[in-house]
Structures are given as structure tokens and as C-alpha cells.
Amino acid sequence: MRREGSPWRGVGAVFLKELSDHLTGARMIVLEWLVVLTGIAAVYVSIQQIKNTSAEDPFLFLRLFTQAGEQVPLSFATLLSFLVPLVAIGLGFDLVNSEHSRRTLSRILSHPIYRDALLFGKFLAALTAIAISMVALWLLVIGLGLLTLGLPPSGEEIARALVMLVVTIFYAGVWLALALLLSTAFRSPATAALIALGLWLFLTILWPIFSPWMADLVGSRDIASAEDFLGALSVRQGFARLSPSSLFGEIVSVVLDPSVRSTQQPMLAALGLALVERGSIPGAPLPFVQSLLIVWGQIVGLIAATILLFVAGYVVFQRQEVRA
Amino acid sequence: MSDVVIDAQGLSKRYDGAVAVDNVSFTVGRGEIFGLLGPNGAGKTTTILMLLGLTEISAGAARVLGHDPVREPLAVKRRVGYLPDSVGFYDYLSARDNLRYTARLIGFAEAEREARIADALARVDLAEVAGNKVGTYSRGMRQRLGLAEILMKNVAIAILDEPTSGLDPQATLELLDMIRGLKREGVSVLLSSHLLDRVQSVCDRVALFQEGRIVLMGTVAELGREVLGGGFAVEVEAEGQGLAERLAQVPGVRTVEAPGPDRFRLLADRDVRPDAAAAVVNAGGRLRRLSVEEPSLEAIYTRYFHDHGARHAA
Numbered sequence: 196m197r198r199e200g201s202p203w204r205g206v207g208a209v210f211l212k213e214l215s216d217h218l219t220g221a222r223m224i225v226l227e228w229l230v231v232l233t234g235i236a237a238v239y240v241s242i243q244q245i246k247n248t249s250a251e252d253p254f255l256f257l258r259l260f261t262q263a264g265e266q267v268p269l270s271f272a273t274l275l276s277f278l279v280p281l282v283a284i285g286l287g288f289d290l291v292n293s294e295h296s297r298r299t300l301s302r303i304l305s306h307p308i309y310r311d312a313l314l315f316g317k318f319l320a321a322l323t324a325i326a327i328s329m330v331a332l333w334l335l336v337i338g339l340g341l342l343t344l345g346l347p348p349s350g351e352e353i354a355r356a357l358v359m360l361v362v363t364i365f366y367a368g369v370w371l372a373l374a375l376l377l378s379t380a381f382r383s384p385a386t387a388a389l390i391a392l393g394l395w396l397f398l399t400i401l402w403p404i405f406s407p408w409m410a411d412l413v414g415s416r417d418i419a420s421a422e423d424f425l426g427a428l429s430v431r432q433g434f435a436r437l438s439p440s441s442l443f444g445e446i447v448s449v450v451l452d453p454s455v456r457s458t459q460q461p462m463l464a465a466l467g468l469a470l471v472e473r474g475s476i477p478g479a480p481l482p483f484v485q486s487l488l489i490v491w492g493q494i495v496g497l498i499a500a501t502i503l504l505f506v507a508g509y510v511v512f513q514r515q516e517v518r519a
Numbered sequence: 520m521s522d523v524v525i526d527a528q529g530l531s532k533r534y535d536g537a538v539a540v541d542n543v544s545f546t547v548g549r550g551e552i553f554g555l556l557g558p559n560g561a562g563k564t565t566t567i568l569m570l571l572g573l574t575e576i577s578a579g580a581a582r583v584l585g586h587d588p589v590r591e592p593l594a595v596k597r598r599v600g601y602l603p604d605s606v607g608f609y610d611y612l613s614a615r616d617n618l619r620y621t622a623r624l625i626g627f628a629e630a631e632r633e634a635r636i637a638d639a640l641a642r643v644d645l646a647e648v649a650g651n652k653v654g655t656y657s658r659g660m661r662q663r664l665g666l667a668e669i670l671m672k673n674v675a676i677a678i679l680d681e682p683t684s685g686l687d688p689q690a691t692l693e694l695l696d697m698i699r700g701l702k703r704e705g706v707s708v709l710l711s712s713h714l715l716d717r718v719q720s721v722c723d724r725v726a727l728f729q730e731g732r733i734v735l736m737g738t739v740a741e742l743g744r745e746v747l748g749g750g751f752a753v754e755v756e757a758e759g760q761g762l763a764e765r766l767a768q769v770p771g772v773r774t775v776e777a778p779g780p781d782r783f784r785l786l787a788d789r790d791v792r793p794d795a796a797a798a799v800v801n802a803g804g805r806l807r808r809l810s811v812e813e814p815s816l817e818a819i820y821t822r823y824f825h826d827h828g829a830r831h832a833a
Contacts, residue, residue, distance in 0.1 A: 208623035298607030
């Protein structure tokens with residue numbers, strides 16, 4: 196049985212209204228300032244660090260995003276992986292259930308639009324609001340770099356930084372879709388917000404601590420050769436990748452650092468080890484496209500997670516009764 | 520056929536085992552005000568949502584303006600206005616902005632949008648406060664704003680769910696007046712309520728709901744005859760000799776009671792006022808007052824549930 200009419204009817208109207216709500220709402224302003232102020236602080240710290248080290252680095256500009264300070268061990272990229280979910284959850288946790296509690300849902304749906312339009316318009320508007328603030332923040336960081344470092348970024352650096360920007364927006368999409376799903380499944384915004392924040396704490400802070408331990412329970416424990424070791428590392432990585440923030444971390448660490456040739460390299464480096472491929476010059480920068488290819492799977496993973504979570508929210512919403 | 524705008528045949532709604540609406544059939548004609556009456560939880564709102572395509576129909580079929588609300592919900596919703604029970608608006612937006620949003624959802628062209636909004640707000644007397652945030656509005660004003668939305672939409676059918684609940688008497692009268700205004704423009708109105716005496720004055724026909732079923736349907740007068748059994752109760756106040764006997768001889772009068780001195784209460788099969796007046800005058804009496812009691816929906820309702828309501832849960 197096929198429905199008459201387009202599911203897209205009304206998306207534009209919903210999108211514009213929701214976007215204007217977000218951009219004028221106090222919540223968005225607070226979250227934006229939180230991200231901007233902490234982001235600028237992180238970049239400021241990394242600028243001090245970069246100025247102190249006089250080593251020649253052809254990709255100095257990218258270290259604005261990845262360099263952690265000595266007192267403050269947080270780079271801009273790490274900070275984003277913490278705070279972007281918070282912004283997305285903050286905008287998304289009451290998107291649907293507030294329409295219930297305001298008793299506007301049945302009135303809005305009595306107009307000639309499908310539910311699809313309402314949900315999709317809301318998702319798109321919140322994502323756009325996040326994207327706008329991320330672009331602004333990104334430009335702010337680039338501008339700050341130009342002013343303080345006094346050297347212009349190369350084309351490749353800009354390209355890599357742009358990829359990071361786009362990936363950050365996809366990363367926000369995952370958390371937004373999760374928040375939207377929770378806001379559909381739970382009638383009380385407080386419940387939805389608590390569960391979303393709980394998942395956020397678990398996935399970004401606790402999971403990185405527990406996942407290696409759980410991986411070692413599953414994988415083999417006796418390590419006899421380098422292959423065994425790398426195998427165990429892959430299992431650990433597989434477990435860690437269940438959290439979107441570790442996917443984001445992998446992408447950012449590879450894209451923003453051309454010397455990283457594999458996603459395992461940062462983990463090995465943390466153990467004081469280096470992976471040397473046959474025929475490669477250690478430390479030589481990887482071309483942009485090659486870096487992108489290494490983390491292509493992770494990028495697709497983020498997008499797929501967004502789509503899956505959105506579809507789950509969509510199904511719940513379609514089956515839901517309109518009346519309170 | 521073209522004069523039937525809503526045609527519900529055997530509508531049923533089941534929620535995991537529980538039956539909310541059970542085999543409900545009724546029709547609403549063009550320009551008619553049809554009332555769905557009954558206690559809370561009797562299935563009125565669920566029936567309305569099924570007609571709008573906002574909830575699935577478990578069994579039965581509905582046609583609204585010739586469209587099937589399940590398959591062609593957009594066609595139905597384009598011509599039907601809906602005022603939900605305790606309607607909600609975006610409190611942080613002004614009344615005008617709220618209507619602008621719905622006007623965009625409906626898909627009005629930019630040019631006609633503002634004119635329609637201004638016209639609708641003026642008709643419900645909200646023009647002067649249209650720029651205020653809806654958060655500052657009283658319940659009655661919100662209800663009127665909901666009606667403005669329907670007026671703006673230029674609909675063929677208005678579906679109003681408990682439009683008068685929670686309103687003070689003045690606001691209720693105003694709202695009922697606006698509902699009559701809709702009828703004058705040829706809009707069919709389907710309204711649900713549990714407040715009977717208010718609704719009685721506007722409804723052409725009513726359907727009484729109980730536990731998901733329609734137990735009575737018809738005009739208020741028809742229901743009165745069916746349930747209360749007596750046709751008309753005529754009150755006569757007159758001075759004179761032997762009036763009771765004279766009045767009892769009027770054709771159609773079944774009984775004559777005398778609740779007080781010079782007061783008589785006639786139970787009759789028809790409206791016997793002219794004949795009763797003539798009888799009094801011919802007997803040389805002085806007629807002071809003559810009135811007929813309309814059958815009250817309240818009385819019908821109470822009587823019906825008194826007679827059939829052993830199972831009626833509070």
C-alpha cells in the first residue's frame with residue numbers, strides 16, 4: 196500500500212522554524228560559548244607550546260588542532276571529541292518529546308505533512324545549527340593561527356583541516372541521531388537527557404578505559420611474536436571502535452598528522468614502539484589522499500551509525516500514538 | 520452522496536487487547552454540526568484521530584470528503600481543520616508567528632499568507648494581541664487561536680475535540696458563537712464534548728458514546744422521545760375555574776399535573792401550546808405564562824446511563 200503525496204512536503208517549513216528556534220534559543224548560546232571558550236583556550240595553549248618548540252615541521256599549522264599543552268593535556272581535537280556530543284545531546288534530547296508535552300504534535304500533524312517531514316526537518320535543523328557553530332569555531336582557530344604563528348597554511352593543510360571539520364559535523368550527527376532516538380522513545384525530556392548523558396559519559400570516558408581489558412578477555416593472552424601482539428592490538432582497536440568518539444579520534448589523528456601511516460601507530464607510539472613498513476621512510480609525510488584512505492572506513496562508520504540511529508528513531512516515531 | 524462529508528463505517532480501534540473504539544458508524548452531512556458526546560475515555564478522541572489518519576484503523580473504513588484517511592492522509596488533512604483537546608502552541612512565539620509556521624506547513628503562497636493570518640486573527644478577536652507571545656494567553660485565547668488556525672486554513676470540515684472544556688461561561692459562549700459562524704459559512708463541524716448542555720445548543724445531531732460504542736444517535740429531540748419516553752412538557756400558568764379539566768381535553772395531552780396553585784404541567788405527544796392557550800382563553804381564564812420544556816441532553820444522558828449504566832465505570 197503506497198502513500199499518496201511526498202514525504203518531503205513541509206520539510207522546509209519545519210527546518211526553518213527549528214533552525215530559528217535553535218539560533219535564538221538560550222540553550223544554543225550557552226553551549227556555543229562553552230565550546231568556543233574552551234576551544235580557544237586549548238588552541239591558545241597549543242600555540243604557546245608550538246612557539247616554544249623550534250623544530251621544523253612542514254605541517255606546523257595542523258598542530259594547532261592536535262598539540263596538547265604540558266599543563267593542560269588537552270588538544271583542540273580531543274576537546275571537540277568530548278564537547279561536540281554534549282552540544283548535540285543538548286540540542287536533541289527534547290526535539291520530539293517537547294512536542295508531546297507542549298501538546299503541539301497532534302495539531303502540527305493535522306496539517307498536510309507526513310511525520311517524516313517533522314522528524315527529518317528537526318534533525319537537519321539541529322545539525323545545521325551545530326555545523327554553523329563548528330564552521331565559525333574552525334574559522335576562529337584558523338584566524339588565531341594566522342595571527343599568532345604568522346605563517347599561512349599550505350593548501351594541503353587547509354584540505355586536511357577541512358576534512359576534520361566535515362568529520363566533526365558527522366560526529367555531531369551520530370550523537371544528534373542518538374539524542375533524537377531517545378527523545379522519541381522517552382516521553383519525559385529529563386529521562387531522555389539523563390540516558391543520553393549517561394551514554395555520553397560511558398562511551399567517551401569509561402569505554403576507552405574498559406575496552407582494552409574486555410578485549411584482552413576475548414583475545415589471546417600469550418603473546419609470542421610481533422604478529423600476536425599486533426593481533427591483540429587489533430582486537431583492542433575493534434572493541435574501542437564501538438564508541439563513536441574513538442572512531443573520531445582515529446580519523447583526526449590520521450588526517451591531521453601526515454606522519455601517521457596507520458591507525459595503530461598512535462597506540463604503538465604510546466608504548467614507545469614504532470611500526471616500520473618495508474620500503475618506507477619512517478616519519479615521511481603521507482600524501483593527503485593516502486591519509487584519507489586509511490580512515491575512510493572510520494568515516495563511513497560514523498555516517499552509517501548516524502543513519503542507523505536516525506532510522507531507529509524514525510521507526511519508533513512512526514509507530515508512536517499521537518495522543519498523550 | 521455528495522452531501523455526506525464524513526462517512527465512518529464500522530470503525531474499530533484496538534490497543535493490545537483493549538478495545539478503544541468498537542464498530543462505530545456514523546455520517547456527517549455538509550454544513551451539519553455533529554456532536555460526539557460521552558464520558559472521558561469513551562473513544563471520542565480516538566475516533567477523531569482515525570478520521571484524520573493520525574492513528575491506524577484496526578477495522579472498518581472511513582471516507583472523509585471522499586478520501587481514505589489511511590491511504591490519502593494529505594488529501595484529507597488539506598481540507599480538514601483540527602482543534603485538539605487542550606490545544607498547544609509554541610509559547611515562545613507570538614500568535615502571528617505560530618500561524619505563520621502552520622501557514623507554511625499548509626503550503627500557502629507567501630503573498631496570501633499574511634492576509635489570511637490577519638483575517639483569521641481578526642475574526643477570533645485576537646488581532647490586537649497577535650504580536651504577544653502565546654505563553655501570555657489565557658486558555659480561552661488559545662482555544663480561539665486554534666479556531667483561527669482552522670479559519671485560516673479555509674477548510675470544508677472542522678473537527679473540534681472538547682473545544683469548551685476548561686473555559687469560563689463567557690468564553691464558552693463566545694466560542695460556541697464562533698462554531699455557529701463556521702456552520703453559516705457551510706463548514707461541517709464534528710465536535711466532541713462531555714459538557715452536554717453547552718453542546719446541545721449548537722449540535723444538529725449527536726452521537727452518544729459509551730465504552731467505545733455509539734449507544735444513541737439522532738437529533739436531540741429524537742433522543743428525547745426515545746429515552747425520556749415523553750414528548751413535550753408544557754407549563755401553563757393561568758387563573759380560572761376548571762382549567763385542569765379543560766386542558767386535559769386538549770387533543771394530544773396525556774396527563775395534567777398541578778404542581779402549584781394556578782400552575783399546570785401537561786405531558787403531551789406534540790407541542791400543544793396554541794391549543795392550550797385557546798383552551799384557557801375559551802374557559803374564560805387569564806393566561807399568564809405558557810412554555811414548553813425542550814428535552815435536555817443532560818436529562819437524556821443521565822436517564823440513559825441510569826437505565827443502562829450498571830456497567831458504567833467511573
